[in-house]
Amino acid sequence: MTLQVLVAGAGPVGLTMAAELARFGVTVRIIEKAAQRTDKSKALVLWPRTLELLDQSGPVDAFTSAGQPVKAAVIHSGNSVVARIDLTIIDSPFPYGLMLPQSDTERILEERLSGHGVAVEREIELLRFSDDDKDVTTVLRHSDGREETVRSDWLIGCDGAHSTIRHGLGLEFEGDTVQGDFVLADVHLAGMVTPQTELSIFWHREGVLVLFPIAPGRYRVVADLGVASAPQPGTPTLDEIQSILDQRGPGNIVASDPIWLAGFRINERKVHDYRLGKVFLVGDAAHIHSPAGGQGMNTGMQDAFNLGWKLALVCRGECPPHTLLDSYNIERTAVGAHVLSNAGRLTAIGTMRNPAAQALRNALGHFLFGLAPIRRAAAENLTEVSIGYSHSPLNGPAASGLGGPKPGERIPPLADGKRATDGSMPRFVLYSDTPDDLDRLFDIFGDLLEPVARPALAPGGIWLARPDGYVAAVARSGDPGPLVDYLAGLKPHAT
Ligand SMILES: Cc1cc2nc3c(=O)[nH]c(=O)nc-3n(C[C@H](O)[C@H](O)[C@H](O)COP(=O)(O)OP(=O)(O)OC[C@H]3O[C@@H](n4cnc5c(N)ncnc54)[C@H](O)[C@@H]3O)c2cc1C
Structure with missing residues (x-):
């Protein structure tokens, strides 16, 4: 059988990527040049948005029971508290940062991956590759020096900051060393x-x-x-x-x-394009930045969740490649740029040395973080629940005059959010209280939809959510036509 996806690099991002694809039935290999997982604590925190996505794709208890929750970030200056950012106010089933050494995160991710029948192939290094638009040919070196040539439909570079794949693509890692x-x-x-x-x-x-x-x-x-x-x-x-x-x-x-x-x-660098032809870059291979805010690994894992369902639908022949796969770059480069500039700003604020600037910073900090909306915005930003895709090409129409979230916005999962399916196929989710609309949509698109709808997110509307929990389109109750058109546009015959 042809290999559909080769993932290079088994750090936290490669492991997330391979686990997502494997659970969706994609044939995947994951290779890693190191003999063992890291034993270092490196990235220490899993933020709520990452926990929500992990929870959608399998039991999250292995993570939550191994880590410990942090409920506030507190900025001190001398004996005074400049700011207390309470993380418990966010709307998420996981209203805290989960402190977990990266070595444990990788261990649990690897266990999840092996639960899908895929093992990390260690001591195998990706040397070079070529993409002829039809498939990708990759040369690997095994620990005994033997070289192996692998053909795959797609290649994903999760090979970290010094990415061989990024170099092979000739992409500039734009930015600076601080x-x-x-x-x-x-x-x-x-x-x-x-x-x-x-x-x-x-x-x-x-x-x-x-x-x-x-x-x-x-x-x-x-x-x-x-x-x-x-x-x-x-x-x-x-x-x-x-x-x-x-x-x-x-x-x-x-x-x-x-x-x-x-x-x-600290390096602050990012590539302009996360995809070139049949090759993708994900995680540190695509972006690196200051550890301030602890966003690096989380951003990379969320890149993987974003690409996982899209590539799985394409590999399974459910959707044509262009719209879905092009949206990966558009959505995630925007998030990467935002994270890079936020982390850089946090670092610059924390490390300023000029006493006058420090005094101004402290006074402004006291004032601004005294305001509840600023504290809420800081908590939502830090925990990554404010991430959305307002400019995504995947955003469909939104009926006017309805409340509730708009296309590109995250739908907070329910605390007891049960999956209606076994999660072995990426499925869109309907939120509606009108059975006639639901019957029509399920009749036509049963294969793309979770079979059980959830309650409407505001009166009078039907929401269609993507498999990763962001709104795709919104229609008015009694008029599901725009959602029919949206879903029809995703099917193979649409191109
Ligand atoms: C000292 C330190 C402290 C950090 N602290 C934080 C923090 O507090 N918060 C935070 O969010 N982030 C932190 N980070 C960053 C975080 O560790 C990274 O963002 C995260 O590891 C990125 O994951 P990744 O899977 O993309 O890359 P990596 O973890 O780098 O994994 C890449 C993998 O690819 C493998 N590989 C590379 N080339 C090849 C090849 N040619 N063939 C096969 N395999 C290959 C490597 O061996 C490696 O295992 C820290 C990093 C360091 C070094």
């Missing part, structure tokens, strides 16, 4: 007075200090050191981490038993 060194420590802290359910940011005149709880007594410490002098960032010692904690933290905290100490610099 001036300045940062240090990171995964360490045990005694004497913490802030609750374990809070992420603490300290704005200090010497720079920023951030403490992320990982597990009881265990924290990620991140701090900036100012302008870099050495060609490469150095690895900090435990004593250096301790003196930063003493200087910038709340006092009387003692660091011990380091698990991981590292220095790093």
Whole structure:
């Protein structure tokens, strides 16, 4: 049987990508050059939008039971609290950030993937590929030096920041390396007075200090050191981490038993196109940025969820490629650009050194975060529930004068949101209270729709939602014609 998709790279993004495709019945191989999964905590937080998408595609309990929830992000300056961003106010079944080391996230994703009958093929490196518009020919090198040539309908580059596939496509990784060194420590802290359910940011005149709880007594410490002098960032010692904690933290905290100490610099880069012909870039292969806001891995995993259902419908012959697959680039490059600029802004604000600018920042911070709408916007932005696709080519018509969400907007899942199907096929979802409309739509498009509709999202309307939970189109009750046209436009005969 022809291989439909080859995924290169088994980091969190490649694992998500392969698991999504496998659960939709696509034939997929996933190869990885490293012998083992990472043992580093790297990306520490799964945000609510990622948890919602993970929940749609399988049981999420393996993640939620392994991690610990963070319910607020608190910015301190000296002895005062500049801002308390309460994450529990967002409209989501997961109103918190789930702190989970990336090593655990990858382990659980790999278990999910193997539950779909696919194993990661390790110690296999992608060397080169060519795309002749019909299929992709890829050359792999096994650990014994043997080379294997693989043909697949599609190739997906989840091969990280130094992506071989991005280089092979000749795409420029546009952006810069930010001036300045940062240090990171995964360490045990005694004497913490802030609750374990809070992420603490300290704005200090010497720079920023951030403490992320990982597990009881265990924290990620991140701090900036100012302008870099050495060609490469150095690895900090435990004593250096301790003196930063003493200087910038709340006092009387003692660091011990380091698990991981590292220095790093921030790159802010992104490719213009996430797709070229039959090859896609997903995750760090397509965009990298400051870890401020913890959006990197989440953005990459959400790229994979976005592409997964679209490519599955195409691979299964349910929909023609153009509209669906072109929308991946349009939707996700817009999100990537937004995340890049937000993370850059957060970093610049936290690391400013000029005392006058710091004083202004602190005063403005107090004022702005004193306003409830600003706090809500910050919480929705951080937790990624505000992500939407308002300019997507997949957005259909919206009947005027109705309340409820518009095309491109996320529909918050229900807390007890049960899937009506086994999830083995991407299906659109109807939200309506009018049985006649539903009967008509189910009669014509039963194969594309979840067989059970959900209640209307506002009086008088019918909502059609995409498999990833964003509104596709809205019609007026009694007039489902626009939804019929929308769904007909997705079918193969439409092109
Ligand atoms: C020190 C550090 C701290 C970080 N902290 C955070 C954080 O707090 N929050 C956050 O959101 N993000 C953080 N990140 C970033 C986060 O780790 C990445 O965004 C995330 O790992 C991206 O996942 P990915 O799957 O796209 O790429 P990766 O995790 O890099 O995975 C790519 C995989 O592809 C494999 N590969 C590469 N080339 C080939 C090839 N030619 N053939 C086969 N396999 C190949 C690699 O071995 C690797 O396993 C941090 C990163 C680092 C390094």
